[in-house]
Amino acid sequence: MTTTTALPLVEQFQYGLAAPICLTWELTYACNLSCVHCLSSSGRRDPGELSTAECKAVIDELERMQVFYVNIGGGEPTVRPDFWELLDYAAEHGVGVKFSTNGVKITADVARRLAGSDYVDVQISLDGATAAVNDAVRGAGSYAMALRAMQNLADAGFAGFKISVVITRHNVGQLDAFQAIADRFGTQLRITRLRPSGRGAGVWDELHPTAAQQRQLYDWLVSHGGNVLTGDSFFHLSGYGGSLPGLNLCGAGRVVCLIDPVGDVYACPFAIHPSFLAGNVRDSGGFTRVWQHSGLFTELRRPQAGGACESCSAFDGCRGGCMAAKFFTGLPLDGPDPECVKGHGERALATAGASSAPRPSPDHSHRSAGRRPVPITLARRPPVSACNADPLAGFTAPGR
């Protein structure tokens, strides 16, 4: 942390930034997989997706706004035929790219090419430390595909790529096993929260960690926090005690936003719904104008009411939790997070009833997609603690 100002940084950030720190850009809704919890309900390409020229115009704009890097996802971004061209274009224009992939196109050749660039970072999605747990959520063969991609990257000398895990009831007991995989490939582990967004809304009840597992996760993060990225996504767990590394603030519309494949700009990647739509990059003034002047983002940068949560002893840590998690479980935005560590969310959910939850939209799922996970049970192991240096030393980007 660097010095000298009256207002803490979190206070500064809640009024918004000249450009996003954490911009997610989903390049396509097309995907070779049909993960049961896909936050963007991806599967089929949308005919209105941005053209190559339109994507390059967005990159030009990001360069002008001095956006340092963009988190590219999908869908599976690498299935776009112009993906590698856009990657090169971004690098030429000084915009870094971290892209999320299931590994389908990460051949040995591609891995060698990627390893050569300072401007490219890769994040391989893996939702189980074993094929059984992973494939139940991401589909048959997806574990082997992800591990082959990791092996190719490691063989190419790509240092420090990321393994990205969405924490579920079935993999939360595998945290040490995930870390072991990361260590094996010389990579960094990134774990994020399961949100009831997209197809995730349909499986959230059965896949989100139990209260006891949340506590286990918090304890694991406290002892491993320095080495593990979280995309700042577990700040709702700060109510257990000390804050976790990161901003501990909902960044939606303030430091975070999403550009979807058709150019729609949403407040956050987990909030693909008309209620959180701020504009479109094809509108006059482009992305810059949406970011700087849209009514929705202006509103989100005003101090937010915490409702009943404000009187809670944990409010300074959790700030009421995740907007998208509340919205898609039918809870009021000024009330508790559905996974509130004090149990207020569970009580609110019991009262609200599932019928009040808005339906995620739009839906690009494969029409044939099987959307139910295979129920499996795993033995949970206690976390092995290996304390690291202060995880708060320095500021780690809420990288996604």
Added chain:
Amino acid sequence: MPAEGPPEQFDLDAAWQLAAQVKVRPERFGALLYHFGTRQLSFLKSRTLLAVVSSLAAQQSARAACAAADVPAGELASYRRALATLAASQMICKREAA
């Protein structure tokens, strides 16, 4: 991999500069820094600190850069700490080492 030791060892009289892989974006509160090599984000919590960092490469020493940005003598220690943090995270480096 800190390039420098504790804050009190930060050499105010050496010549410093922003690392080549670092980009700076001014913000209302100061600035954001991003290092494309370490992929770390950092921030400058005041416009004065931004002025100091921006002028490092043009000044003979970090002390001179602080003076040029009108850093009050009483605050020099806290600026030194800030610069030490930036050096430790490789955001700035000694000029001869560039």
